[in-house]
Amino acid sequence: MEHIRQLMKGVTEAILLYLINEIPMYGYQIIKELEKRTTGYFKLKGGTIYPALQRLEGKGLVKSRWQQITERQRRRYYEITDKGRQFLADRLVDWKDFSTAVSILMGMNPER
Numbered sequence: 726m727e728h729i730r731q732l733m734k735g736v737t738e739a740i741l742l743y744l745i746n747e748i749p750m751y752g753y754q755i756i757k758e759l760e761k762r763t764t765g766y767f768k769l770k771g772g773t774i775y776p777a778l779q780r781l782e783g784k785g786l787v788k789s790r791w792q793q794i795t796e797r798q799r800r801r802y803y804e805i806t807d808k809g810r811q812f813l814a815d816r817l818v819d820w821k822d823f824s825t826a827v828s829i830l831m832g833m834n835p836e837r
Contacts, residue, residue, distance in 0.1 A: 737769070737777050738786075739816040746789055749804035752778060778803055779809055786812050 742788055752774050758765040781787040786809035791799050805813070828834070 736820070737773065738781055739779055739813065739820065740757050740767070741774070741781060741803075742786060742805055742813040742816070744814055746810060749802045751800040751802050755803075781809065784812075785809075801807045 741755060744750060744758055750758065752771060755778075756769055756771065758773055759769060778789075779786065782789055782803070785806060787803045787805055789801050789803050791801055793799050823827065
């Protein structure tokens with residue numbers, strides 16, 4: 726399982742941007758959506774998600790806002806910026822090229 730964690734390090738930010746690009750989300754919602762869409766394969770914890778979201782915000786790729794849910798509960802929603810959309814578009818091209826090359830190298834039949 727450690728090898729999966731190493732692979733995730735390189736794609737976590739792009740995965741978060743991909744989800745946030747669809748609709749603004751709060752951290753726990755992102756965690757649950759990742760699990761749901763990957764049928765449990767990606768089970769990231771807050772200790773991975775929140776620092777990554779802070780890095781993305783620091784780079785200007787996402788912005789956050791607090792929303793009052795109940796009198797005592799607030800959630801921090803993250804949404805992608807224009808800079809984040811461009812970054813994501815570039816990473817998606819990179820990912821397609823990378824995954825195609827790895828598939829070819831390993832004798833798999835990549836979709837082009």
